[in-house]
Amino acid sequence: MGEPIRLACDVLVIGGGMAAAWAAIAAAEAGAHVAMVDKGYCGTSGVTATGGPNHWWVPEDPALRAQAIARQSSKAQGLADEAWMEQILALTFRHLPTLAPWYPFGSDGAGGIYHSGVRGPEYMRALRSFALARGVTILDHHPALELLADREARVSGARGHALRHDAPWDIRAGATILATGGCAFRSGLIGSALNTGDGYLMGAEAGAELSGMEFSIAFSLSPAWASTRTLPFTAARFFDEAGHEIDVPSPRAGHAHHQALGRAMLAGPVYADLSEAPAALPPILHRIQPLTTASFARAGIDPFRQRFPVRLFGEGTIRGTGGLRILDQECRTSVAGLFAAGDAATRELVAGAASGGGAVNSAWALSSGRIAGEAAAREARPIRPDSALTGLGRAGLHPTAEARALDQRGLAASIESHMHHYDRALFRRRASLSASLDTLGCHWDFIAAHGQATGAAALPLRELAAMAATARWCTAAALARDETRGVHVRIDAPDLAPSRGHRLIVGGLDTVRLRPDVLLEDAA
Amino acid sequence: MIEVIREDLCTSCNRCVEVCPTLVFDEGGKTPLIARPDACQTCYLCELYCPTGAIHVGHDQFARQSPAPDHSLHASLIAADHGWAAPLDAGQLDDYRLLGPLLNEGVEIAARRQIKG
Numbered sequence: 001m002g003e004p005i006r007l008a009c010d011v012l013v014i015g016g017g018m019a020a021a022w023a024a025i026a027a028a029e030a031g032a033h034v035a036m037v038d039k040g041y042c043g044t045s046g047v048t049a050t051g052g053p054n055h056w057w058v059p060e061d062p063a064l065r066a067q068a069i070a071r072q073s074s075k076a077q078g079l080a081d082e083a084w085m086e087q088i089l090a091l092t093f094r095h096l097p098t099l100a101p102w103y104p105f106g107s108d109g110a111g112g113i114y115h116s117g118v119r120g121p122e123y124m125r126a127l128r129s130f131a132l133a134r135g136v137t138i139l140d141h142h143p144a145l146e147l148l149a150d151r152e153a154r155v156s157g158a159r160g161h162a163l164r165h166d167a168p169w170d171i172r173a174g175a176t177i178l179a180t181g182g183c184a185f186r187s188g189l190i191g192s193a194l195n196t197g198d199g200y201l202m203g204a205e206a207g208a209e210l211s212g213m214e215f216s217i218a219f220s221l222s223p224a225w226a227s228t229r230t231l232p233f234t235a236a237r238f239f240d241e242a243g244h245e246i247d248v249p250s251p252r253a254g255h256a257h258h259q260a261l262g263r264a265m266l267a268g269p270v271y272a273d274l275s276e277a278p279a280a281l282p283p284i285l286h287r288i289q290p291l292t293t294a295s296f297a298r299a300g301i302d303p304f305r306q307r308f309p310v311r312l313f314g315e316g317t318i319r320g321t322g323g324l325r326i327l328d329q330e331c332r333t334s335v336a337g338l339f340a341a342g343d344a345a346t347r348e349l350v351a352g353a354a355s356g357g358g359a360v361n362s363a364w365a366l367s368s369g370r371i372a373g374e375a376a377a378r379e380a381r382p383i384r385p386d387s388a389l390t391g392l393g394r395a396g397l398h399p400t401a402e403a404r405a406l407d408q409r410g411l412a413a414s415i416e417s418h419m420h421h422y423d424r425a426l427f428r429r430r431a432s433l434s435a436s437l438d439t440l441g442c443h444w445d446f447i448a449a450h451g452q453a454t455g456a457a458a459l460p461l462r463e464l465a466a467m468a469a470t471a472r473w474c475t476a477a478a479l480a481r482d483e484t485r486g487v488h489v490r491i492d493a494p495d496l497a498p499s500r501g502h503r504l505i506v507g508g509l510d511t512v513r514l515r516p517d518v519l520l521e522d523a524a
Numbered sequence: 525m526i527e528v529i530r531e532d533l534c535t536s537c538n539r540c541v542e543v544c545p546t547l548v549f550d551e552g553g554k555t556p557l558i559a560r561p562d563a564c565q566t567c568y569l570c571e572l573y574c575p576t577g578a579i580h581v582g583h584d585q586f587a588r589q590s591p592a593p594d595h596s597l598h599a600s601l602i603a604a605d606h607g608w609a610a611p612l613d614a615g616q617l618d619d620y621r622l623l624g625p626l627l628n629e630g631v632e633i634a635a636r637r638q639i640k641g
């Protein structure tokens with residue numbers, strides 16, 4: 001093992017995707033000394049890096065903005081907040097172009113610059129350069145394992161492990177931002193291997209709550225051999241093994257599109273036929289999404305001429321809306337000293353019951369990052385080097401019973417299947433949700449009772465605990481919301497219930513607690 | 525999944541060791557070691573970052589291919605398509621604005637087909 005690493009800073013940002021980078025940049029611009037710790041490499045880790053986030057983008061015209069907000073509000077089905085929407089539209093419009101010194105913005109085809117959609121690898125490469133130029137200290141391959149708190153229970157930094165040096169690290173910070181992304185439950189979704197919900201777990205251990213977890217349900221269609229981007233697929237026709245066409249409603253049908261595909265995939269292999277794709281697409285796909293063309297070229301398949309097998313990859317809370325509950329306009333959680341941004345935070349404030357994928361999530365990640373970064377810089381208090389800090393991590397670090405070896409692969413596969421199995425996820429209903437909740441509760445109890453590891457081996461165990469906790473919160477909220485609203489579709493309660501027009505707040509580890517968002521009800 | 529690092533092209537710069545998000549590689553002798561292939565998430569980003577086109581990632585995210593595929597067909601294509609060697613104002617993302625419109629056009633095609641059918 002290497003020498004322990006001990007540092008102090010004003011603002012600690014945990015994560016290395018777009019939300020973390022924007023947070024670190026904003027905090028540094030506000031004058032803070034900022035450290036950013038990433039489980040992977042800031043530039044390649046997280047779903048931003050392999051994606052191509054199109055940001056919600058509306059010019060500074062009050063009428064256009066009002067229209068866009070009204071449209072988004074109706075999709076959100078009563079659970080979002082228009083002041084937040086206005087805020088993220090303004091911040092995105094102002095800040096995305098500031099990336100120009102590092103990002104090769106292309107033409108908008110009309111003599112101007114196209115800003116709103118950016119390609120992941122270039123976006124994250126640019127954000128890294130931007131953060132370095134602002135003096136941010138970036139620590140790659142330094143996953144956080146637990147938060148630290150002072151005597152007043154104020155979060156005061158974190159502790160983790162430096163994987164390449166094989167050394168523990170400990171960073172004291174005046175304010176801490178969780179920007180650890182969402183949780184894809186190791187579904188294989190492109191770019192999501194490190195997105196295991198660690199921030200949700202660390203936040204909950206500190207006493208933070210979550211919101212919108214029932215809306216954490218999304219899937220993306222890809223070749224069966226690898227998760228790719230979905231651009232080539234929107235005009236697809238689908239066939240079964242015998243070559244019979246499968247009746248799949250168009251992607252515009254949303255959930256019903258995925259239900260039809262999921263049902264067919266449960267019955268046998270499904271093949272896509274992209275021969276009716278837009279004529280302009282095949283010649284330029286490699287200029288837009290080179291990694292998608294690479295995947296087909298290496299498989300030896302011309303996707304626009306040959307049928308090939310497809311499957312749906314679960315996206316968990318990514319492109320859903322659930323995450324750590326935000327208490328105010330400054331991205332504070334309910335825990336002193338702790339902020340949340342990006343997919344680690346709830347996106348219910350701007351997406352409501354709808355999916356945040358497609359534009360709103362990335363505008364949220366940029367804006368919540370900037371907001372949290374500035375607020376954290378303002379609020380950061382110096383931490384005395386001698387003040388006693390306590391690690392808040394439990395499951396996987398401090399078992400409540402005797403330590404035992406766990407079947408980590410088996411448990412992870414079971415958790416993923418309770419979240420993403422097509423029958424359970426696409427056909428949500430009381431009986432299967434409550435059976436899942438029981439099993440997930442047993443998994444959590446077992447991990448909390450017996451899981452223990454130190455050093456680098458603590459990481460996979462903490463990831464497992466985070467996935468178990470996240471799956472429980474999602475499932476408990478989906479069970480409690482006995483109606484259909486937005487992306488949360490219950491086949492046993494297919495209508496929207498006006499009495500359920502409030503957010504659901506969930507939290508707790510050994511016991512999961514649920515409550516309606518009373519503040520919102522009072523306001524309504 | 526990660527397939528090979530070509531010894532004849534690799535300059536041992538260790539960039540791939542640094543940038544791989546899931547730490548698949550360890551610093552080694554002549555070339556980095558593919559120490560943890562099971563951790564590979566098939567993101568192709570090591571290939572994009574490698575300055576010499578020495579890395580080849582296979583298309584199957586669930587298994588390594590054996591025998592390892594012929595890499596020469598695809599060498600450096602990913603980096604070339606991304607335009608990373610060119611200056612930032614070379615227009616490498618000039619078609620990127622078409623992503624949204626093409627995606628929507630595909631949805632329209634599917635919706636029209638349904639009305640007809």
Ligand SMILES: Cc1cc2nc3c(=O)[nH]c(=O)nc-3n(C[C@H](O)[C@H](O)[C@H](O)COP(=O)(O)OP(=O)(O)OC[C@H]3O[C@@H](n4cnc5c(N)ncnc54)[C@H](O)[C@@H]3O)c2cc1C
Nearest residue numbers: 016017018019039046047048054144181342343358359362
């Ligand atoms: C294929 C795809 C396409 C998408 N397209 C769009 C789109 O067009 N428009 C849109 O608005 N949204 C889109 N989204 C959603 C959007 O990409 C996300 O909302 C956004 O990228 C989230 O950024 P983030 O920084 O919160 O998370 P991520 O980019 O996932 O970053 C999370 C980071 O946290 C780090 N991390 C995790 N755990 C720890 C730990 N314990 N310690 C330290 N670091 C940790 C990871 O290494 C990673 O760097 C898409 C998503 C996908 C998957």
Ligand code: SF4
Nearest residue numbers: 534535537538540574
């Ligand atoms: S990045 Fe390429 S050249 Fe550098 S060590 Fe890795 S394989 Fe070799």
Ligand code: SF4
Nearest residue numbers: 544564565567568570
């Ligand atoms: S494809 Fe991605 S995960 Fe696999 S070795 Fe390369 S950088 Fe690492």
